[in-house]
Amino acid sequence: LTLIRCRHSDLFDQKTFSSSTPQPANPAAVSVGALPPRVYVGHSIYKGKAALTVTPRPPEFAPLDSGAFKISREGYVLLQFAPAIASRQYDWNRKQVFSLSVVEMGSVISLGTRESCEFFHDPLKGKSDEGKVRKVLKLEPLPDGSGHFFNLSVQNKIVNIDENIYIPVTKAELAVLSSIFNFIMPYPLGWHTFANSVNPEYSSGVNNANPRYGGDYEWNR
């Protein structure tokens, strides 16, 4: 039998700390006309030596000549790590960030209790400074199996930074991340726009009438 202990103080901390988190810089949505109001969302894990804030980022849409859109860039989830400077205080000026792609979210979701995973990013890949910034995010099981260490190391030769931030994430906290990653996954890919379009008014008869359909359609019965 495994026993998991969670203290209410963890919860309390979140509220205490919320005023010391970085000012929200990016609205989840931009209010235009009759659009719903902007809401800044995130999810934070506060621990003794570091804090981790997770924020969803939308895909980018590009208009096509036809008036339709395609996804020109997939959305992702931004991980922001800040080291602690005192009890319950974090230095967001020294934060390091890591953009978790959809497939990397898939790695987190499918991570077994005793499994590790490791992601390598070069934010300047394909640019002249390629290789000068190296980010590695490692997820490693805690020795007692109660969760995983998230370890972000950033080596930036341009501004001479070599930072390492560790934060332990419990099994329950990882379950929350998995649940919200699973919830959010269709949105960075834009698949929710497909979901929204499936109804009789769009689809009834249209498939047959529109010669565009059926081109690579497997069954022409």
Added chain:
Amino acid sequence: LTLIRCRHSDLFDQKTFSSSTPQPANPAAVSVGALPPRVYVGHSIYKGKAALTVTPRPPEFAPLDSGAFKISREGYVLLQFAPAIASRQYDWNRKQVFSLSVVEMGSVISLGTRESCEFFHDPLKGKSDEGKVRKVLKLEPLPDGSGHFFNLSVQNKIVNIDENIYIPVTKAELAVLSSIFNFIMPYPLGWHTFANSVNPEYSSGVNNANPRYGGDYEWNR
């Protein structure tokens, strides 16, 4: 092979009892103008010695100067436990409540068949009466592996209460809780507002035009 038996009477009980549950005190939504009607929702488990009702609670939103909003307090799920006083009758005046946070929902979702978990709350933490009320919710596997005991113990030194309520929750009932916790999780965190905002009209071109974006953006390709 494991055999799970469920009798229809369980279902029947729910309906019989529904009139004896506490009057709903909190609408899930407040109807304003053209808003959809308020609906009181919950989910109840009725057993021989106690009943458990689970109710979702929304986050609180705080307006920012910009007109946008942030989540000022995460939502949660309220667990209400009432002891039985006679066959199929529960004493809701003696009910004890426990607010399950998002991370605690994560614990429930990720709870293995043979695992226990334990949550400690002090509702007065940070106040002058800190420590005078102590709530402990334990989830412990039933000896035959057919589910978990939910055990809420409340010690309240202010009004001199020392209450212990036990209710067995079957594997199937826990699967329902996990499913609805998983469904509800984005809402206490406000992540559904992100989901609602992802569409071409919001996002196309806006990210590049708005200097607010990109500040802590990892890839500036």
Added chain:
Amino acid sequence: LTLIRCRHSDLFDQKTFSSSTPQPANPAAVSVGALPPRVYVGHSIYKGKAALTVTPRPPEFAPLDSGAFKISREGYVLLQFAPAIASRQYDWNRKQVFSLSVVEMGSVISLGTRESCEFFHDPLKGKSDEGKVRKVLKLEPLPDGSGHFFNLSVQNKIVNIDENIYIPVTKAELAVLSSIFNFIMPYPLGWHTFANSVNPEYSSGVNNANPRYGGDYEWNR
């Protein structure tokens, strides 16, 4: 290693048979004014000796004096079993039905590969004819572990029926049932109405202003 074989003919059968399924009797929604059009939905599994059709049923809402609503009866999923009378023909006049409650859906979702489960229903429980109709739905693992048998037996002493319908359900088909049960679960419980109500316009400031809130609220910070 396990090998799962699925032939395309299964798919083809579904289409061939769809005209022989019972005429839809219950729209998923009733079209009123600007409401979206009614759509009849279901999901069918066709096998050599029987067919099984699964249809979601909504909860019933009851108005309260305040203008709000409560769930007066949970929704469910209707299982309809029909025996085969010839190759690819099913006798829907001899169909037997079984209403799967939310908790019973939970049993199906959490059913292990080697586990059984059994549900007993007496549709006349609490009436004068209680005990005269007895329905038992058993889910038992197939000997080779490739899925489960669904076995519905109905004994009706009023009309002197004693019917037994078996249908094998593969692991993949059970995964589809689990996925759609998991999707549908909030709706019979009405929790989606909570989800729809969580937004800044409903929630901002309202919780504090409304004395109804906070009555059984654990933390009054």
Added chain:
Amino acid sequence: LTLIRCRHSDLFDQKTFSSSTPQPANPAAVSVGALPPRVYVGHSIYKGKAALTVTPRPPEFAPLDSGAFKISREGYVLLQFAPAIASRQYDWNRKQVFSLSVVEMGSVISLGTRESCEFFHDPLKGKSDEGKVRKVLKLEPLPDGSGHFFNLSVQNKIVNIDENIYIPVTKAELAVLSSIFNFIMPYPLGWHTFANSVNPEYSSGVNNANPRYGGDYEWNR
């Protein structure tokens, strides 16, 4: 312990390649009047020897005399496989396609790490050329347990094609497929239209008033 390595170049590749993917041929939705804009969605996996693009396809709705609709054909997910012709270049003119049904998605979702599965399609089944085209999609575990091979073989005796395309899919990529298949599953079946219809305005009192309801209703309490 298992270690999963993912390089950022994978991500980068997706963007580089996106211009070389086939021109979108089928909008997810057709814009009519005030309908939301069309968005082309998909999800691609690019590897050394092949690329795989996954696209959701809606069900077809057929109008009934009553003004309601039924699903006349379930939706599916289209898999498009293209062989590589050079480093990071794929020959979409030689692509082979495979339509994954809802139950086949169920197979993918429930596929164990060490399990295989195999799907056989004859797109001309029931036609005069039945048997002349044979498609087999195999999912087989990679020897090191890090994912599965997707292997599509197409034998077309009409145009004399015998093509075999292999692409390795990591555990994380399969988790993404499972997540989006799980998300999308209600839509090909039309069950989301049920979900959309569950609210007090549709349901309150209607069930009792409408004689259509209750016909095959198990409990008439």
